[in-house]
Amino acid sequence: MEGGLGAGKTTFVQFIAGNLEIGNDQYVSSPSFSLLHEYSGTLQVFHMDLYRLTDEDDVEAAGLLDYLEHHGLCLIEWPERLGTEKPDNYLLIEINIPDSEHRTLTLTACGPSWKKRHSKLVSIVDQMNQQVA
Numbered sequence: 271m272e273g274g275l276g277a278g279k280t281t282f283v284q285f286i287a288g289n290l291e292i293g294n295d296q297y298v299s300s301p302s303f304s305l306l307h308e309y310s311g312t313l314q315v316f317h318m319d320l321y322r323l324t325d326e327d328d329v330e331a332a333g334l335l336d337y338l339e340h341h342g343l344c345l346i347e348w349p350e351r352l353g354t355e356k357p358d359n360y361l362l363i364e365i366n367i368p369d370s371e372h373r374t375l376t377l378t379a380c381g382p383s384w385k386k387r388h389s390k391l392v393s394i395v396d397q398m399n400q401q402v403a
């Protein structure tokens with residue numbers, strides 16, 4: 271999830287958590303200081319905030335690269351910090367702020383396994399847009 275401070279990255283993780291049956295007993299808060307929060311719902315979720323790190327060496331030193339290989343869903347704030355350690359397959363979610371009440375999400379499927387999901391993603395996004403309209 272790319273987007274500046276206050277774009278809505280952590281809020282988007284809360285939305286996803288609600289849809290993965292992650293209960294209120296596992297309240298999703300920003301992992302700005304702890305770097306990683308782990309949740310379990312219908313999927314295991316690894317929520318990282320790399321803002322305070324500088325680059326891929328820093329991410330590796332913090333022991334976070336291993337989580338990219340874990341079975342589950344990795345949701346990463348400030349993925350720019352991964353540099354050359356970005357995974358081969360990921361969904362890029364760019365969050366923009368048209369005004370204080372709204373957010374615009376641009377999804378880009380990167381790598382073969384996410385590209386395969388492209389048409390399914392498009393239909394999910396269409397459905398969500400219809401619900402919002």
Ligand SMILES: Nc1ncnc2c1ncn2[C@@H]1O[C@H](COP(=O)(O)OP(=O)(O)O)[C@@H](O)[C@H]1O
Nearest residue numbers: 274275276277278279280281282370371372373
């Ligand atoms: N979809 C949204 N619509 C309106 N306000 C939002 C939305 N997403 C986030 N916000 C607001 O933006 C602020 C920052 O959100 P946060 O998720 O902490 O951002 P980030 O993690 O990108 O720094 C919060 O006050 C939150 O309520």
Ligand SMILES: [Mg+2]
Nearest residue numbers: 279280300347
């Ligand atoms: Mg955040």
